[in-house]
Structures are given as C-alpha cells and as structure tokens.
Amino acid sequence: MARKTGEEMGLYERLLINVAPRFYMRRLQAMSAANVFKRRYEGAAKGRRTEGWVAHGSSANSEIGKDFQTLMFRSRDLLRNNAWARQAQRVIRNNVVRYGIVAELKGQNQKALKKRQKLWCSWAESIQIDADGQRNIYALQALAMNTIFESGSVLIRRRRRRASDNLAVPLQLQVLEPDWIDTGKTQTLDNGHKIVQGKEFNAIGQLVAYWLFDQHPGDYHHFRRYNAQSRRVDASEILHVFDSDRPEQIHGVPWLAAAMLRLRDFDELQDAKLMQQKIASCFAVLVKGTDANSVSLPKKNNGDPTLPVDSIEPGMVEYVGHNDITTVTPPDADNGTDYTRTLLREIAMSFGITAEQLTGDYSQVNFSSARMGRLEFVANVEHWQWNMLIPGFCEQVYGWFDEAARLIGEYEPVTAEWTPPAVPALDMEKEGKAIREYIRDGLMTQSEGVRRLGYDPVKFFEEYQGDLQRLDKMGIVLDTDPRKTARGGTLQAEPNDSD
Incomplete structure (x- = not known):
C-alpha cells in the first residue's frame, strides 16, 4: 500500500500518527492485508455471475x-x-x-x-x-x-x-x-x-x-x-x-x-435446418371459391374426401372451391453458416484436431494457416503415440513376445525400438530436404529417416541392396544411384585402386 502524503491524510489519521503511531502502523498493515484479500481469483468469487456454478473437489476416480x-x-x-x-x-x-x-x-x-x-x-x-x-x-x-x-x-x-x-x-x-x-x-x-x-x-x-x-x-x-x-x-x-x-x-x-452435448444439439440443429430448407422449397397454390356451397377442404392424394390435406409439397396445386387463387410462400431458410462454422471449430478443438480435418472444408485456409494448424495437431498426435500407445501397448506387447520367444529357446537378448508413421508432408520438397540435411549434419541416422517414412530399415536396406546388385548385373546406371552419379546427374569419378 502506497504511503499517503500529509494532504491525503484525514484529521483522524493525522491525529493517530502523532498520538498513537504504533496503532496507526498496525492499522496500515490490516488495510494492506485487506487489499491483498480483495485481489483473489475472479473465478472463485461468489455472486450473481457464479451462483449456478457448482464445482466439486472429487478425485478423478x-x-x-x-x-x-x-x-x-x-x-x-x-x-x-x-x-x-x-x-x-x-x-x-x-x-x-x-x-x-x-x-x-x-x-x-x-x-x-x-x-x-x-x-x-x-x-x-x-x-x-x-x-x-x-x-x-x-x-x-x-x-x-x-x-x-x-x-x-x-x-x-x-x-x-x-x-x-x-x-x-x-x-x-x-x-x-x-x-x-x-x-x-x-x-x-x-x-x-x-x-x-x-x-x-x-x-x-x-x-x-x-x-x-x-x-x-x-x-x-x-x-x-x-x-x-x-x-x-x-x-x-x-x-x-x-x-x-x-x-x-x-x-x-x-x-x-x-x-x-454439443454434438447431439448440433445434430438436432442440422435436422431442423434440413426440415426448414424442405419447407422453404414448398411453393404451393390454393384455388378457393367465393360461393360457400362450392368450397370444399383439400383432399389427400388418395382422394378420400374424409381426409384433409395436412402438409404441402413443392409445386402443389390444390382446389378448395373456385374463382380465387392464393399462393403459399414459406419463409426463407437461414443457413446459419457463421454459427455452424464456430460450433464445429469448438467441437474440433475438444478433440485436438483442426476444424478443417473435422469438416473436410479447406476453402477458408491458406498454406500458412494450414501449416500452423498442422503443427498443433502433430503435437497432439505425438503425445498420443509416445505417451500412450507406444509405452502402454507396443513396448508391453514386445515384452510378452520376448518372454514367449524364450520359452521356445530364443534366449539371445534382442530389443525393439518403435517408430510411428511419418506425418504426410505439406511440402515434400522442403521437408525432404530438411531430413536429408539432418542426416548429412549428423543429427539423424539414415535408419531413423527410413523409420520416419514408416519402413523397417532392415527390410528397406536389404531390398535397396538387392536393387543395386540387380542394376549392376544388368549394367544399368540410374541418376538416383549416389554411388555412380552426383545429385545433378553427372557421373561420379571412379575410385582409384592405388589410393
């Protein structure tokens, strides 16, 4: 609490500071504590805004x-x-x-x-x-x-x-x-x-x-x-x-x-909107008569005179007597696009995915916004992979497998490293270049790069070796073979046997 000047003090305070300075200091401390108490969490306040907010301290279970x-x-x-x-x-x-x-x-x-x-x-x-x-x-x-x-x-x-x-x-x-x-x-x-x-x-x-x-x-x-x-x-x-x-x-x-609740309410809202659109398309014509004796109720399509019409259909013309024609124009249907988009975005956020992934509508995004949304989503995916599915399922299953393998005589220790599938690239050229640079700079092994693409490195390199041997045997040189061609397609220099 800031110290008051002599002009800001009242008569009572000036009297206290001169007659009972210790009491005055205790009073200041109490006032400061009261101000601190007032600066509590707004969400914990009690009043009209929070009177219907019931929260319990129950455990998770x-x-x-x-x-x-x-x-x-x-x-x-x-x-x-x-x-x-x-x-x-x-x-x-x-x-x-x-x-x-x-x-x-x-x-x-x-x-x-x-x-x-x-x-x-x-x-x-x-x-x-x-x-x-x-x-x-x-x-x-x-x-x-x-x-x-x-x-x-x-x-x-x-x-x-x-x-x-x-x-x-x-x-x-x-x-x-x-x-x-x-x-x-x-x-x-x-x-x-x-x-x-x-x-x-x-x-x-x-x-x-x-x-x-x-x-x-x-x-x-x-x-x-x-x-x-x-x-x-x-x-x-x-x-x-x-x-x-x-x-x-x-x-x-x-x-x-x-x-x-949002999903259920939104589903009902969509049903109501669909019905509203159907009603909005029901333009009909009623032919009414001026003679009371000639007026009759609209009939069902089956012609039963005891059953009146209880709904209208698009393009329907119904005779209710003669001489007067009246059109039935239903109200316009508001599609509520902005509200629908906001609601779907809220629903998508609760799942940790983007609204575009939920709806399949990418008309409102550009490359930058798509990339930012993808980064947030990838963080969620990696959490589910590395903090839930891999330790809770994959590693435990391999432990069971290892135990079963020992029962049939496979005692040699063999471990497993798990790699989740790579997230599809938004720009394959840039992201592929990044992986290549990581490997060249020693920040990533070739095996890890292969695993990021979702392949088993052992199988991949065995197949790769077989392809290279097959090409050598047939005398075929491709510009994708780094042993014989540079990245630009020029032939690499043959190794010198004397070196």
Whole structure:
C-alpha cells in the first residue's frame, strides 16, 4: 500500500500518527492485508455471475466412476449415428496409427537378430498375433486406438497357447472393451488389498489384478441378457491403455465427453435446418371459391374426401372451391453458416484436431494457416503415440513376445525400438530436404529417416541392396544411384585402386 502524503491524510489519521503511531502502523498493515484479500481469483468469487456454478473437489476416480458407463454408452451412440463424431475418430486413428507403428529389432548377435526378426514377422505381422484370427499387429493398433477414442480405454489380454497350436510363438492377443472390467466392484480385502472400480491394488498401491467378467456384460443370447460374473485376473496378463488427465486416475474417459452435448444439439440443429430448407422449397397454390356451397377442404392424394390435406409439397396445386387463387410462400431458410462454422471449430478443438480435418472444408485456409494448424495437431498426435500407445501397448506387447520367444529357446537378448508413421508432408520438397540435411549434419541416422517414412530399415536396406546388385548385373546406371552419379546427374569419378 502506497504511503499517503500529509494532504491525503484525514484529521483522524493525522491525529493517530502523532498520538498513537504504533496503532496507526498496525492499522496500515490490516488495510494492506485487506487489499491483498480483495485481489483473489475472479473465478472463485461468489455472486450473481457464479451462483449456478457448482464445482466439486472429487478425485478423478470418484468423478469417472459415477458417470463412466453413461459417457461410454452415449459415446457409442454418437459414433453410430453422428457423422462428425465418426469423422473425428477416423482422423485421430489414421494419424496416430496410419499404416502402423513399426518396431526395429536390435541385438549384438547378428545371427540371433535375424532369427528373431524372422520370428517377429511370422508372428506380429500376420494374423497369428490375433486371438480372433483377423488382424496383424498394425490392425490391432488401429482397433485399440478406435476403442480408446470411443470408450476411453482398451484392454489387451495375453492369451498363452500350447505348442500344438502351431504358432510362431505360443502367444496371442485379445482386444477387449473396458466393459469387461467390473467397475462396480469396490471393497477392501482381508489381505489388505483394495479393489477400486474393478482394479485391485496391494498395500503400497501397486496394481496386482483386474476383476473381469467371464463374458461381455452387454451380450444377449436368445433375447436374454447374460448375468455375467467377475473373477480375478493377474495384472501381468492385462494391458489397460488410456490417456490419463489426472494423477491416480485408473480409468479413461471417452474422448467425446467434452463435446457430447454439443454434438447431439448440433445434430438436432442440422435436422431442423434440413426440415426448414424442405419447407422453404414448398411453393404451393390454393384455388378457393367465393360461393360457400362450392368450397370444399383439400383432399389427400388418395382422394378420400374424409381426409384433409395436412402438409404441402413443392409445386402443389390444390382446389378448395373456385374463382380465387392464393399462393403459399414459406419463409426463407437461414443457413446459419457463421454459427455452424464456430460450433464445429469448438467441437474440433475438444478433440485436438483442426476444424478443417473435422469438416473436410479447406476453402477458408491458406498454406500458412494450414501449416500452423498442422503443427498443433502433430503435437497432439505425438503425445498420443509416445505417451500412450507406444509405452502402454507396443513396448508391453514386445515384452510378452520376448518372454514367449524364450520359452521356445530364443534366449539371445534382442530389443525393439518403435517408430510411428511419418506425418504426410505439406511440402515434400522442403521437408525432404530438411531430413536429408539432418542426416548429412549428423543429427539423424539414415535408419531413423527410413523409420520416419514408416519402413523397417532392415527390410528397406536389404531390398535397396538387392536393387543395386540387380542394376549392376544388368549394367544399368540410374541418376538416383549416389554411388555412380552426383545429385545433378553427372557421373561420379571412379575410385582409384592405388589410393
């Protein structure tokens, strides 16, 4: 608080400073503290503007537990019936997974490495990996991403197999919806463990088990719903993949949650607008009579005189007597383009995608704005890849594979490095040049550059080597061969054997 001058002080204050200076200083301190108290968060103020704002201090699990199933069921309904929700799911899945997050195996023993690579390809890149026998690992990644968007999380269950099942390794994966978790099971066990919404934790808070239903609780058989019972499954057999928003959160939230009401209201608005447009196109003519005895009600198209017309159609001419003609001109339909664009932009923001990706309308963007929107979107995609799908799904699945490989005698240590698919370039010439410069400056390896394009470097360079040998054998020199031609197409100098 600024010190007052003698002119600004009142009589009472001047009297205090001379008679009771200590009391005056305590008074100043109290006034300063009161001013600080006034400068609190405006969002925490109580008054007319915030009287309807109800906020609770519930934990993440308390909030999710109450509304989890309702959000999940409504999310699925929107994805079945709402084109905008469906498009948002496709955009996120296609950009996070695209043609697959690729593993590059690494090991010291080259012979063992090649054997493990062959084993991995035989298992992971075929339908052997899928307990349903339909998808390879990349299709499972896409299915997992779809489920995370729709339901908030996905379960991957390890299914151990016998040697007689004739698989490359005795292992398969089963993708399950989070409905399989008995979220209604919350209790304290005699051994000190706690079950919270179907997940069991030990005394120090480590996840040790899941309580899963024997079958999907929403299954119906002969129009009767199953009475599913849950049982304990060790946590080492389950992967529960979701994007956490808060510490200690144990379940994911459907990604449509923030825009759920907006999407539903917008869908109803679009239906109303469509009906308004249909009404606006209904120009009709009524022929009315002046003689009361000659006037009759409009009839249905089937000619039944007892049924009056209850709707009009475009170009309809209806006789209601004679002598007088009246036109029916419906009101104009306002398409509300500006409001629609704003609403769709808000919905797109809730998903972390651009409005153009949601609508497919790029008429309002230029190269610079498209690039800025793409950079923000890429940051979201990389978060979903590196902080959710790779550590929660890809690395864990390879750990299971490595364990299964050891069971069949493959003990040599081989690790995996994962590379997500490259984001398509807006300007291939400029971005390709940037990658090339990174490699030349030592900021990126050639293998990393290949992985950014979504290819396995081992397979790529083996194929590249085979192509070069084939060209040499046929005596063909291409200007794309850096061994023999410069970038401008001129022949490189032959190496001197005496050097």
